[in-house]
Amino acid sequence: MPESDVIERTKEPITKVRLVRDLRTLGVSPGDVLLTHSSLSAVGWVVGGARAVIDALVEAIGEHGTLVMPAFSGDLSDPAEWRNPPVPAHWVQPIREAMPAFDPGRTPTRDMGQIAETFRKWPGVRRSTHPMSSMAALGPRAATITARHDIAYSLGDGSPMGWIYELDGRVLLIGVGHDRNSSLHLAETRCPHRREITRRMPIEQEGKVVWQSHPDVDDDEGHLFPQIGEAFENSGGVTFGKIGHAEGRLMRQRSLVDFAADWFESALGDHA
Numbered sequence: 001m002p003e004s005d006v007i008e009r010t011k012e013p014i015t016k017v018r019l020v021r022d023l024r025t026l027g028v029s030p031g032d033v034l035l036t037h038s039s040l041s042a043v044g045w046v047v048g049g050a051r052a053v054i055d056a057l058v059e060a061i062g063e064h065g066t067l068v069m070p071a072f073s074g075d076l077s078d079p080a081e082w083r084n085p086p087v088p089a090h091w092v093q094p095i096r097e098a099m100p101a102f103d104p105g106r107t108p109t110r111d112m113g114q115i116a117e118t119f120r121k122w123p124g125v126r127r128s129t130h131p132m133s134s135m136a137a138l139g140p141r142a143a144t145i146t147a148r149h150d151i152a153y154s155l156g157d158g159s160p161m162g163w164i165y166e167l168d169g170r171v172l173l174i175g176v177g178h179d180r181n182s183s184l185h186l187a188e189t190r191c192p193h194r195r196e197i198t199r200r201m202p203i204e205q206e207g208k209v210v211w212q213s214h215p216d217v218d219d220d221e222g223h224l225f226p227q228i229g230e231a232f233e234n235s236g237g238v239t240f241g242k243i244g245h246a247e248g249r250l251m252r253q254r255s256l257v258d259f260a261a262d263w264f265e266s267a268l269g270d271h272a
């Protein structure tokens with residue numbers, strides 16, 4: 001959405017002070033480990049844009065809190081599989097040969113939004129090292145959360161998602177739906193009947209980029225995640241409130257993942 005449309009839909013400029021108040025009213029608390037998925041335009045026009053939203057999140061969780069965001073770089077994947085947009089077939093090999101390997105300092109996020117992209121460059125932020133599914137974290141638990149990131153099952157227990165679960169972290173959706181709620185991949189990874197795929201990605205080995213294949217759960221593409229999210233909301237697991245103009249949804253990741261693991265197993269197990 002163009003910025004002019006965001007301005008038109010916003011009654012008055014949204015400040016960091018207002019966002020901190022909204023976050024606290026929703027239930028974000030000092031000391032939280034908080035995994036955030038966000039849309040900046042959904043918040044309304046913010047004075048200071050993405051930077052001010054991050055400032056507000058950091059203030060709301062305080063010095064003992066840890067803020068986490070996805071820093072996924074889905075373009076570090078096999079170009080033969082690209083759909084959004086696809087590339088001509090005769091480009092596939094040249095792209096594979098020239099693709100730079102993941103670099104935590106320089107690889108940009110893709111489709112994560114301005115808030116997540118600004119955050120991964122934020123002073124003091126640590127980023128895990130998965131080529132496609134890295135996560136960024138800031139705060140006392142950041143080093144622990146980002147230290148290990150297995151290449152296979154990229155959002156499973158051997159990833160930052162597993163640590164957020166261990167630390168009883170919370171998930172905050174700002175203006176986005178459960179189709180963006182990546183913790184559901186952790187739930188699916190734990191299920192015997194998970195939807196499996198093989199992902200190919202470029203990995204740097206001894207100064208050369210090599211393409212490796214690893215098992216993972218498939219992308220959901222909005223098939224099951226919204227249904228699970230709705231069922232979890234109906235179970236009372238989510239607190240709702242406004243963050244600026246955006247719908248804010250706050251939940252314990254552990255409750256969500258446990259609920260979703262059961263849901264997946266009965267839904268996917270039935271079709272096995």
Ligand SMILES: CC(C)(COP(=O)(O)OP(=O)(O)OC[C@H]1O[C@@H](n2cnc3c(N)ncnc32)[C@H](O)[C@@H]1OP(=O)(O)O)[C@@H](O)C(=O)NCCC(=O)NCCS
Pocket residue numbers: 001002003006036037038039040041042043044045046047048049050070111112113114115176179180181182
């Ligand atoms: C895809 C997605 C990021 C799109 O959201 P978005 O609000 O359109 O995009 P961004 O968050 O990058 O914000 C940029 C927009 O903010 C708006 N903007 C610019 N300045 C602004 C300001 N000061 N205040 C508020 N909005 C502003 C502009 O409209 C801009 O759009 P443009 O880049 O087209 O000009 C969002 O829908 C989403 O999915 N977020 C979650 C991603 C995620 O966590 N995924 C993980 C699992 S899939």
